[in-house]
Amino acid sequence: MKNLLLPFMLLLVLLMSACSNQSTEQEKEAPKKAEKTADTITYESENGPIEVPADPERVIMLSGYTGDVIHLGVNIVGVDVWSKNNPTFAEELKEVEEVSDESLEKIIELEPDLIIAGSTSKNIDKLSEIAPTVTYTWGKVDYLTQHLEIGKVLNKEKEAQEWIDDYKVRAEAAGEEIRAKIGEEATVTVIEGYDKQLYVFGDNWARGTEILYQSMKLKMPEKVKEMALAEGYYTLSAEVLPEYAGDYIVFSKYADADSSFQETETYKNIPAVKNNRVFEMDGNGASFTDPVTLEKQLAFFKEHFLNN
Template sequence: MKKWSAPLLLIVLLVISACNNTSGSAQTPDTSKEATASTITYQSENGPVQVPANPQRVVVLTAYTGDLLTLNVNMVGVDSWSKQNPLFADKLKDVPEVSDESLEKIIELKPDLIIGSSTSKNLDKLKQIAPTVTYTYGKVDYLTQYIEIGKLLNKEKEAAAWVEDFKKRAEEAGKEIKAKIGENSTVSVIENFDKQLYVFGDNWGRGTEIIYQAMKLKMPDKVKEMALKDGYYALSAEVLPQYAGDYVIFSKNTDGDTSFQNTNTYKNIPAVKNNRVFEANAKQFYFNDAMTLDYQLNFFISKFLGR
């Protein structure tokens, strides 16, 4: 057998390797890394969706605007509720208001991602404009929902870190509040909207997730009976005393009917007489996105603990 010198053997091997690299599928440049870098597959509740790995122009049609603000994601269109929220006003002053029916306007905004609700209209048409992901409210708990938004935006680590920090802060505040007001003190959350009063369970925004789930403060039995299952319960001002806890969080719409506050029925509620009604701006208090949760937690710390 003929012996090969080391340099000649090396040359032969390089030639064979070059030939192999120019045959078959190897003739096409490998763009898999490029594709992976530009898009990710998000496992939505309706199946996998290809979405941008780093979305730059997002339209939000439902109550997740505060989540995107916390994750520093640019939005080019938001829903009317978000646009009216004083908490978001500065950050959204140049962002147009859109809805699931303003399709032409959304097209003009050239979004690369649309986030909506499972009840949003025109979903088939929205999906033709940009990748569209929807969520069903209450399908997962409020903190898991934020992590899901993080996954969608390729920011799961940031979202998970925020959740852990928030849970710790809320738990610590809850312990301090219980120590101050007593383990058995009850807290109600009410809201006026137009001419109707509502009392809330433990998962319908208005800070209820923090009060009842994170802090584990007690809910009045009547509220538990009527509002816990559906999340909220409509009631008249006449029966409000039956639902008022030792402390009341009043999510107040100043443009709604607040005349009940002038009645003797309201004024004689123990929480009212003892200055234990804490009023919040309803438009800042509606939702349970990350930015709103931070605001609500600070509100409770201020009102209950005085700091």
């Protein structure tokens, strides 16, 4: 009997040892598996904490932050009309559906796992029932902080911060180069003609103003500073444009807008016009301040200021 019991006991010890080793290996792997299977993160939105996908794959954009999401490489399945018609995003959004905050059935069909909207969007409660919905108030934070916030909600904060740091260095370096060429005291005016109105802009109203005035530290004419800096923009008539015109003019121009003022003697006699220092850029898409747009505008300014 003892001879039979000995092999049995030995086998039992071996089995218990194997189970113990397997259990230890499983415990070692447990944190890794938990890390991989964690499918949500908590994002601190302006309306409080909200659970969002850790790796969103089907995002609906109902705001002006589409370029931020594109730049971070996250898949978009639906966008607002302004983003859809933005030529800067034409290639990336070619197959993406156009939606609005009222096309709820269409949004449901697209099966989003995250919706990003503006704080003034309609049907926020109903959208929240379809997928986690994060809203932002336009202009509540500066354009670079906004990109970082988009990075956080997409769980790509590191990538967003890396781009911000790199962009700031490159934009400031471009500004130094441009100022060295045109002079430290040279002034720049940003204008736009839209819907039969003429506008001049301050330093934080897109159209490249953040790059020109904030990053590049180019100077703004005193009249522009007086009338447009506080509100961000100012509506004026073509007759008084010479009072606001700097040594250089950046013209955000729409092909279908009334630009007949450019044929007047008042306009033609502006020094920047006479000296061929008016740089026309496409108004379509110029009102965005995301990385895709900023990179495009940065290249535009370097080309025109340095090669003029």
